[in-house]
Amino acid sequence: MTLSDKLQNAYVSKSLFLRGLQCYKSLYLDRRRPELRGEISYAQEKLFERGKEVGTYAQMLFPCGIIIPYEETPVSEQIIRTTDEIKKGTLTLYEPAFTYNNVFVKVDILNKGKKGFGIYEVKMAAEIKDIYIYDVAVQHYVLKGAGLPISKANLVYINNKYVRNGDIDVDKLFIIEDITEIMEEKEDFVVKEIESMREVLKEDDIPDIDIGRHCHNPYDCDFIGFCWQHIHEDSVFELKGRGANGYELYKQGIIHLKDVPQELLSNNQKIQVECTLERKDFINQKKVKEFLNSLWYPLCFLDFETFYSPIPPFNGTRPYQQIPYQYSLYRKDNADAEFRYYEYLSQPGIDPRKELIEKLLKEIPEDACVIVYNKSFEIGILKSFKDWFPEYKEKIDTIINNIIDLMSPFQKKDIYLWQMRGSYSIKAALPLLVPELSYNNMEIKDGEMAMNAYFTMAKSKDPSEIEKIRKALLEYCKLDTLGMVKMVERMRGF
Ligand code: SF4
Structure with missing residues (x-):
């Protein structure tokens, strides 16, 4: 040196x-x-x-x-x-x-x-x-x-x-x-x-420090790609939820799922490990049927896209509060009816909240069954709408009461496809259940990308760029909702 x-x-x-x-x-x-x-x-x-x-x-x-x-x-x-x-x-x-x-x-x-x-x-x-x-x-x-x-x-x-x-x-x-x-x-x-x-x-040599929780705490380390090279598919870090913890197992020298003692696993983790190791899927047909029987017509599938900012953008909003700027909605009024599609995407630079909720309330029929994926998110947004527009409180409460969470059967492991790798997000479930619909070829692949695209669109002065982003945002939000429609169709065949 x-x-x-x-x-x-x-x-x-x-x-x-x-x-x-x-x-x-x-x-x-x-x-x-x-x-x-x-x-x-x-x-x-x-x-x-x-x-x-x-x-x-x-x-x-x-x-x-x-x-x-x-x-x-x-x-x-x-x-x-x-x-x-x-x-x-x-x-x-x-x-x-x-x-x-x-x-x-x-x-x-x-x-x-x-x-x-x-x-x-x-x-x-x-x-x-x-x-x-x-x-x-x-x-x-x-x-x-x-x-x-x-x-x-x-x-x-x-x-x-x-x-x-x-x-x-x-x-x-x-x-x-x-x-x-x-x-x-x-x-x-x-x-x-x-x-x-x-x-x-x-020192001449790289310090001998093993991976651990510190790789993500307090920040995601930018050397993860290098230090985690020895962690492959089917590792203990795929374990999710209660029960055995990947970091604890790793500290004991257990890296592969096949080596995890059964008694350490929760019931849901046992399903995950068994499915992963045997490359098979698990469907609890009775529970799936119960879920499907709980749905009714008119049937709506709803997905919001939101942004948040440390600097609240509009009157009545708080830092980091989720602000909806887009939704997509599929609606089927009875068993024989065709699906109808509705969507909203705010124009850049305006406060979208009033326009959005008024359009949505017209499009969701009273007492419709409203399917979402991860209801705590959608309910949180609808509750914010009640604070912003108390005049719509009753109508919004009806929607909230009629929400059914499509994530629930995946979260409870009533449906577990081994390639979900412990996750029950729509991003993990949809491409497996409905392979013809995939995020892979989409310009926008997740909510974070959608939010950043929305920010870019809001700042852009270039009409062709705005048009391109609008198209990508509309396609992305539609896929999430269409995905839910197709997932329910697929579940009816289980
Ligand atoms: S990924 Fe980062 S935090 Fe984790 S061991 Fe490597 S250098 Fe340390």
Whole structure:
């Protein structure tokens, strides 16, 4: 290792420090073997964009600050500009940069008060996690070490009880949690961790750290593709629900489902393991028949698409509340009738709620049996509609009372197809039960992609792009509902 490598390895940024707190192996791979990292997904990129938006709103808590740019600006220049601004007496800085003991941090917001500077670390989450405290603690350590008088250390996060009424009120949108008191007690830990991380980075070999819950906690690690290579199909990690747990079994050296002692498995897991190992499906015909007999006409199949945002988009909405912008509905009025299809997709840039619920209430007949997949989601949305439009409360209550959950027979393992791999989501069940319908060739394959496509459409000014996304969204939502229709048809043949 050259001297320059050694110096480079001693250098720790805040993000590397936080990575190291999750897993030393991740820290090492990030610095020494970055080529093993998985690609950043489209969903992660979108999440990053939303984080930036939240950061911009949080800056309004301390307006008129000076931003220290970081994109395409060398770290050394960021530090010099920060120092210059502080010397000039600038009261509020956004993204200022500091270094101490070869640790580099950027602070979301630094604000000078009467007794010293306050650190404000902005999070787009609606609750505090331990890792956020260490995020502030390492900043506190560096700024203090760099000679800055720090009077406060704060976490700024989203207040999910805030209800928008007019323009966003940032004082109500954010909660500022003062964590100054615990900073001193965290300092020893920060110092020791930095030293340990430097030792790890000096090593020639990748740290011998096995996979575990830490691979997903507090964040999904981007080296999962590398570290989990030895986990193949039919592994204990496919076990879902109550009973035996994949991580616990793995710790005992049990990796393959065939090696799991029967007595550790719940009844549902026994069905899963038996079906997987024998490559067979399980159908409880009596229970499926009972389910089908509980349906009645008029029969509707309903699916909503929703988006959520830390910044509530419309009056009466809360941060992270699911806002429906689309639905698809198949309706059959009696056993001999043909299915009729209805759909709604909001135009970009408008509040879709009223238009959507009024159209839907016209299309679902009174006392219809309404089939959905995962009723807690659809019921949650319908309850929100009652809050937004109390005048429709009675009609919406009738729909809620008449909802039947098609997920239920799959969740209870009355129907289990071995390739579902423990899952009972519609994405797992539909392609197996109705192979002619598949998400594989769809431009939009899941709800997360649909939401991001909707955001893109809402921002786009390009008519051809808008049209393309609309078409893809309509196709996607229709497939979910048509899928339910076909699944019930298939179940009648069991
Ligand atoms: S996948 Fe797990 S074991 Fe591997 S580096 Fe990430 S957290 Fe560590």
